Amino acid sequence: MxxxxxxxxxxxxxxxxxxxxxxxxxxxxxxxxxxxxxxxxxxxxxxxxxxxxxxxxxxxxxxxxxxxxxxxxxxxxxxxxxxxxxxxxxxxxxxxxxxxxxxxxxxxxxxxxxxxxxxxxxxxxxxxxxxxxxxxxxxxxxxxxxxxxxxxxxxxxxxxxxxxxxxxxxxxxxxxxxMIRSAWKRTILFELDNTIQSLRAKYGETQEAVNLSIHYHKLIQEWAEL
The missing domain is CATH 2.60.120.620 (q2cbj1_9rhob like domain)
Known part of the structure; x- marks a missing residue:
C-alpha cells in the first residue's frame, strides 16, 4: 500500500x-x-x-x-x-x-x-x-x-x-x-478501518459498525506482534 x-x-x-x-x-x-x-x-x-x-x-x-x-x-x-x-x-x-x-x-x-x-x-x-x-x-x-x-x-x-x-x-x-508485520494484513486492516469510519460518519454508531469493529480488533489481536 x-x-x-x-x-x-x-x-x-x-x-x-x-x-x-x-x-x-x-x-x-x-x-x-x-x-x-x-x-x-x-x-x-x-x-x-x-x-x-x-x-x-x-x-x-x-x-x-x-x-x-x-x-x-x-x-x-x-x-x-x-x-x-x-x-x-x-x-x-x-x-x-x-x-x-x-x-x-x-x-x-x-x-x-x-x-x-x-x-x-x-x-x-x-x-x-x-x-x-x-x-x-x-x-x-x-x-x-x-x-x-x-x-x-x-x-x-x-x-x-x-x-x-x-x-x-x-x-x-x-x-x-x-504491530502487524505483513503488508497485506496491514492493508486489510486499513481498508476495514476506513469502512467502519465511513459507516459511522454516514449512519452513526449502528450495530453493523459495532460488529465490524469487533472483527477489526479481533484481527489485530490475532495478527499483532508486540
Missing amino acids: ILHIPNVLSQNQVKECRELLDKASWIDGKLTAGSQAVNVKSNLQLAEDSQLLAYLRQMITQALKTNPLFVSAALPNHIISPFVNKYENSGAYGNHVDNSILYDATVAKHYRTDVSCSLFFTDPDEYEGGEMVIEDTFGTHEVKLPAGDMILYPSTSLHRVEPVTKGVRMVSFMWTQS
Whole structure:
C-alpha cells in the first residue's frame, strides 16, 4: 500500500522547520547509508547528534502519533527516530531497498522496518527533478508532494529519488516497526478501518459498525506482534 497523508505538519510548523533548516549545517548522506545504498546515494543530511535534528524528531514523531491516517495505515509499534536530508546540485538516490533492520540510537535498540515514510519540507515548485519513484506490483509511482505532506509505503519497495537539477529538496525520512508485520494484513486492516469510519460518519454508531469493529480488533489481536 502506497498512501499520501496530507497535512502531517501544519503550515506554521513547516515554516518553522524551513527557517531552521535554511540555516542548518549538513553532512554527507553516505555516512548513514547501508552497504547497498551507499553506492547510489548522493545527498546531504543532518548529523544525528545535532540539536536541530533532536528537536525535529520530537516534532515529527508527535505529529505522527496523533495523525489518525498514519496510525490506521502503519499500526505503529515503534517509530524509529526520523532523519532529515537535502538534495541539490544534481543530488539523487538511485534504486534501493531500505535495510530490513535498523538501530535507533535514541533508544539504543534494533527494530524491524515494515513501513517507510518521507515527509516533505519543500513544495514541488521549489525544485526541478527530485521525484520520488516507488515501484510495486501495480507499477511505478512518481511522488512529489506539498510541504507538510507525507508518503507512506512498504519498506520492501524498490524506490529512488531522481536528480534535483534546480533548487533544493528537503525531506524527513523515517521507518516504523508495525504491530502487524505483513503488508497485506496491514492493508486489510486499513481498508476495514476506513469502512467502519465511513459507516459511522454516514449512519452513526449502528450495530453493523459495532460488529465490524469487533472483527477489526479481533484481527489485530490475532495478527499483532508486540
